[in-house]
Amino acid sequence: MSEKKLLLIFFGMIATGKSHLAAAFAKKWGCAYHNSDIVRKELAGLAADSRQINTVDTGIYSSEFSRRTYDAVLARAQNDLKQKRYACVVLDGSYQSRSERQLLCQKIGKQHRVVFVHCQCSETVMKKRMDRRLKNPRAVSDGRWEIYLQQKKRFEMPVELPPGQLLTFDTDRPPADLLRLLEENLRKLEDVEPEH
16 A cells, blocks of 8 residues: 555446445455445435435436535535544446546646556446345335436546556456456555646
């Protein structure tokens, strides 16, 4: 781990395994952890596992509420990075637009190290994960296949991120392997200075 504080953003489309990997990394390294789905529901006064079957861009998934959610996640990250007890902060959300990712770099990248972890996998794996999630009463995410299809049209690939700020993982691997690969890649990135 670098001496400089690390902000690690796990992002990608629904059911790509980002939350599982983000939570595992945060737990192992004692990082502060913020999941956009949980923050969104907290802001709405809802339990994390309450089901919100809204159509795209409505209710707590409207663009206005999403803006409020991601602003709250950013504010929490900034606060945690000031705390001595955390060497790193982990964010977990879709961060599907370049402008959303650039905002994090602008607000935090000058004081701390910012690394994005792009999680992806095949649609077959995503579909299986979504089906399992629908049967799990404790699931936090409300992501469904029809939401994914809309997200797929909007998702902007992270071409704006330089080599020292981006890692990409196919998450259709055992969790322990992914965690080991992530840690190895983060160590390699410490020698690469991102361009701003």
